[in-house]
């Protein structure tokens with residue numbers, strides 16, 4: 520029997536990318552009051568506590584949770600990533616920036632197991648990830664969102680998130696078929712946590728709406744909620760603000776900070792420099808596959824190599 524697992528949800532559903540046709544009116548499935556699911560969820564602190572991961576992390580706060588060592592990815596003759604070494608410290612928001620084609624997505628893909636590095640190593644929570652398959656990497660605690668939204672479009676928002684929480688379920692197929700007490704308890708817990716996640720990202724009232732019927736902004740938030748559902752040690756966000764207007768960007772910045780403050784570690788690829796400078800704790804800059812700078816946002820802003828790398832790039836990128 521094959522049931523959707525977290526790996527499918529995060530990687531295997533390219534065909535189910537949510538489609539929005541603004542010309543087709545959508546009948547709303549109605550709104551959900553999160554307190555009907557669990558009255559405790561009226562309290563933002565209770566929501567944050569329900570969302571926070573309780574999985575054990577060996578790395579101490581402030582130490583390197585993920586470290587790349589001479590990470591190199593070649594595509595034929597092209598060196599997309601050239602001996603790049605950097606670290607993501609537990610509890611920080613690290614920005615990964617660079618002009619188009621600099622190697623950011625390749626780096627992301629090498630970290631999350633989509634590409635196998637040509638050479639070099641990624642260490643995660645103290646262990647090398649060499650030869651770890653991408654679904655196993657999700658289970659180890661690296662979750663990501665995509666530049667192009669990937670959701671189960673025919674599932675509701677809540678179902679999309681509960682599929683993510685499945686990663687942490689421990690009951691067997693036997694338990695699922697015969698609906699053992701343990702399985703029912705886990706199911707209830709998954710729904711409560713799913714609602715907490717939707718509330719955390721700001722879309723709980725839309726819990727029973729099919730993903731494809733959500734607005735673009737809400738779909739992006741749902742992707743983040745689903746990634747958080749796997750209780751990641753590291754959350755990787757690939758251009759989460761793409762297509763957002765300034766006020767949506769501002770509220771996304773608040774959400775990313777809230778995620779960090781809830782104990783998560785975040786890797787952020789983002790083109791919007793204002794957003795990157797405003798939300799990250801540290802930044803790594805790539806150009807032509809090489810790391811050219813690393814430091815606090817203020818240092819990066821004044822770094823001559825970074826300024827040179829961005830010269831010629833339109834104002835909205837460098838502003």
Ligand SMILES: Nc1ncnc2c1ncn2[C@@H]1O[C@H](COP(=O)(O)OP(=O)(O)OP(=O)(O)O)[C@@H](O)[C@H]1O
Pocket residue numbers: 594597598599617618619620621622623624625626
């Ligand atoms: N699967 C692939 N096969 C061949 N070349 C690739 C592949 N993926 C990326 N590249 C090349 O590797 C280089 C780095 O690309 P990458 O997408 O990582 O850059 P990026 O910094 O994410 O760019 P952007 O900001 O445009 O998304 C580019 O020259 C790109 O054309």
